[in-house]
Amino acid sequence: MTFNVRSVGDATVISVDGQLIVGNRQELKQKVLAELERGARRFVIDFTRTGYIDSSGLGILVSLSRSIRQERGDLRLASLNDDLRTLFELTKLDTLFEIHASVRDALAE
Amino acid sequence: MNPRAAVLELPNDISAIETAVERAVDCCTTARLARNRLMFNFRVGLTEALSNAILYGNGGDPQKRVRVELRVRSGEVRARVTDEGKGFDPDAVPDPRLPENIPRPDGRGIFLMRALMDEVHYNELGNSVTLVLREGTPAAP
Numbered sequence: 001m002t003f004n005v006r007s008v009g010d011a012t013v014i015s016v017d018g019q020l021i022v023g024n025r026q027e028l029k030q031k032v033l034a035e036l037e038r039g040a041r042r043f044v045i046d047f048t049r050t051g052y053i054d055s056s057g058l059g060i061l062v063s064l065s066r067s068i069r070q071e072r073g074d075l076r077l078a079s080l081n082d083d084l085r086t087l088f089e090l091t092k093l094d095t096l097f098e099i100h101a102s103v104r105d106a107l108a109e
Numbered sequence: 110m111n112p113r114a115a116v117l118e119l120p121n122d123i124s125a126i127e128t129a130v131e132r133a134v135d136c137c138t139t140a141r142l143a144r145n146r147l148m149f150n151f152r153v154g155l156t157e158a159l160s161n162a163i164l165y166g167n168g169g170d171p172q173k174r175v176r177v178e179l180r181v182r183s184g185e186v187r188a189r190v191t192d193e194g195k196g197f198d199p200d201a202v203p204d205p206r207l208p209e210n211i212p213r214p215d216g217r218g219i220f221l222m223r224a225l226m227d228e229v230h231y232n233e234l235g236n237s238v239t240l241v242l243r244e245g246t247p248a249a250p
Contacts, residue, residue, distance in 0.1 A: 022160040023123045052149055054156045055221050059214035066212070083149040090224050091217055092206045 003028050005035065011042040011107055016050045020057035032064050041073035044106045048079040058093060065097065074098075078106040113139060117177040119159070121167045126159045129177065136179050137186045142244050150225040151186060154240050157218040158190040166192030166236055184244040189237060196235030 003024075004015045012035045020028065032043060045061070047053075061077070068075045078100045080088065088094040100106035115136045119125045130152050137147060159175060167173040173193040180187040203210055205217045223229050228241035 019127060021127065021156055022164070023126050052152050052156075054153055054160065055215075055217035056160060058217055062212065063214040083145055087153070087221070091220070092211050096211055 003031050005031055008044075008103075008107055011044055012040040013044045013046055013103060013107075015046040015048065018049070019051050019053070020060070021052070021054040022056035025056050025060040029060050029064060033067065036068060036071055036073065041068070041071065043068055043073065043075045044078050044100075044103055045075070046078050046103050047081070047084055048103075050081075050084060053084060053087060058087070058091060062093070062096065076100055076106040078103045112180055112182040114181075115179045117179070119163075119175040119177065121163050121169065121171055121173045121175060123160060123163055126156055126163070129159060130155050133177060133179055133188060137181050139183075140181045140186045140244070141183060142186065142242065146242060146244070147186075151188075151240075151242050154222045154226045154229075154242070155188055155190070157222045158188070158238050158240060161218055161238075162190050162192035162194075162236075165197070166194035168194060185241065187239060187241050189239045191237040194236050196232075198235060199231050199238075 002017045004017065006013050014028070014031060016028070035043070065075045076098045079102055080099060085099070088097065088099065113136070117129055117132060119129050133155055134147060134152060137151065140147070159177070162175045163169070167175065176191045178189040199219055202219050203216060205211070205213070205220050210216060222240060226240045227243050228239070230239045231237065
């Protein structure tokens with residue numbers, strides 16, 4: 001499981017390859033907060049290659065969303081498969097996050 | 110098929126969860142559940158049970174251990190996860206879907222287990238949870 005960080009224009013895109021779970025959530029948090037510290041404000045998390053997310057993974061996304069908003073930034077989620085999208089719907093976190101069908105869509109709007 | 114049983118013993122370490130879940134999935138392939146139910150519902154449900162056991166049940170104590178007992182038969186998997194803690198009342202956990210709880214970063218683990226598995230049972234003490242997933246029943250997604 002890895003988190004790849006890349007810049008696309010003024011946005012920072014982080015892809016989650018594998019699982020986002022209790023065992024690696026702090027690694028994602030550190031990567032995003034490091035970019036926030038460097039001045040990045042637009043974030044897209046790309047779930048194209050994500051197998052599953054547990055409640056700790058959802059929790060770290062909630063926590064990061066709050067940190068980014070406090071710095072007047074923006075966090076968007078992209079490319080969730082049907083199972084992952086259902087997870088956000090079940091927990092009603094789809095009301096908290098801006099979810100896009102693809103990274104391209106997330107960057108375009 | 111005859112029922113198949115397996116036992117996994119884990120150290121009380123969250124870094125052990127992913128490997129344990131993959132070993133459990135390997136044991137359960139003979140149940141012939143639909144792929145996404147095994148690879149998504151079961152993985153998430155078992156991950157939640159293990160992280161609750163390690164972080165809350167055993168309180169992060171590295172001296173304690175977590176036991177997973179698997180029973181697999183055609184169309185059904187059962188996983189019992191037991192920690193060495195004092196237990197808790199799972200019904201006292203608030204609903205994470207309430208508007209005031211949605212912005213909270215925590216409190217979704219038990220809800221997800223119940224939403225994704227067909228049955229979730231705790232023992233009386235609250236330190237052992239049994240997850241049941243079957244084929245052809247409507248656990249989300």
